[in-house]
Amino acid sequence: MAYQFLLPDIGEGVVEAEILKWFVKPGDAVVEDQPLAEVMTDKATVTIPSPKRGTVTRLLWKEGDVAKVHHALVEMELAGGGPDVASVVPLPKAAPQPSGPVPSPPAAEVRAAVAEAVDRAAPGIAGKALAAPAVRALARELGVDIQRVPPTGPGGRVTKDDVRSRAGGGGGEGASSPGGLRAAATASVPGTVEIVPVRGLRRRIAEKMAISKRTAAHFTFVEQVDATELVAMKSRMAKGAEAEGVKVTFLPFVLKAAVAALRKFPQLNASFDEERGEIQRKHWYDLGIAAATDQGLTVPVVRHADRCSIVELAREIARLGADSRAGRLRPEDVGNSTFTVTSLGALGGMFATPVINFPEVAILGVHRIRPTPVARDGQVVVRDVMYVSLTSDHRVVDGTEAAAFTYEVIRNLEDPSLLFLHAV
16 A cells, blocks of 8 residues: 655645655655655755655656645655554754644545645636636736736646746746757856756745736835944954864954844834735844855844854854755745845945845845945045845835834944944
8 A cells, every 4th residue: 555655844834835756756766754856945054854764656746746744745655564654754954843743634635635725726717817716816816917918837727937938038947048058057058048946945036026026115225334443343252262172253343233122123023924914013023144155045034133243143154054054044044034135245336225024024135345445534535335135015114213213223333433432
């Protein structure tokens, strides 16, 4: 009897996961705890291990598909036989464990649920596109008229990939060059089109950025910062931190300055719930840090940034950055931030207009520090100068409030000793 292994809980609030990569194929013999697949959720990328020893008979999802938690992921023939439906097994130790065992539904219910998740569609009324509710919801999010989407799914159904292809202006699998040639993903032949599937992290970024720009009323306030004193203090503290094996950058000071400003302007440490018509102010400070990786933008989170010293912030920022680049962030390292800071470091440019990390209501951009001639006391002197740019949701944050918040950040950066007036 076939053994169906169910996709387990991956983190609080996670209901689905995209299949990034299969490590096995039908016919492969596997042992307990052998990696089966790598999956991505809104929170993290996780490797799913095999709960049993046996032989893989069927993969129930393709790479790029979005599978539902507690629905069948793979079928196996167990060594020595076994039940036809697996219990939900815990994930590797790096991921948080469920507080108790999750009961497995009867096999018939699992098969029905899988069928519903894959095949459920709107009634075939004349003139109406056949599509599952989740596909219709994605079409609304991306601003796509689902009636105009060419279907490629079973029975003429519109799939999520069809919607994304339409949203991107491409022709999906039928895209071609003017000469009718379609290039392979790795080819660079003149006159052809290179097709790069939008999957994994890039898909998450695209969806989240589109929702943010379509939902929030973005506006950006930019101002200059005299960072001369900040540069001097950072240099002094970096020498002391070296003894503890910690590299201090400017970002810990920025996080501290942001927390100080958020305490004075709590409207920016919030999210906006459009459905409920509520502004939800957060009385804690979990600050996201937009970080570039080879796979794309990630936003790991420094939890309780208000409780950390400069050295503690530097150590945690370094860990999150390394784990982001290596693709080993834990579920608790991402998601549910209250405010986000973004920096491109040496590539920071003069200033930019960051996109809000939905559903937050503001994001602070910090940019490159460079020696700049400025007027001081009637004289031109060279100071270390940078720009900060605050993008806010105008539905929640007024222009005067955004400006006042930014000037509070600037005040603490221009005189960083203010950051140490109060206890951590």
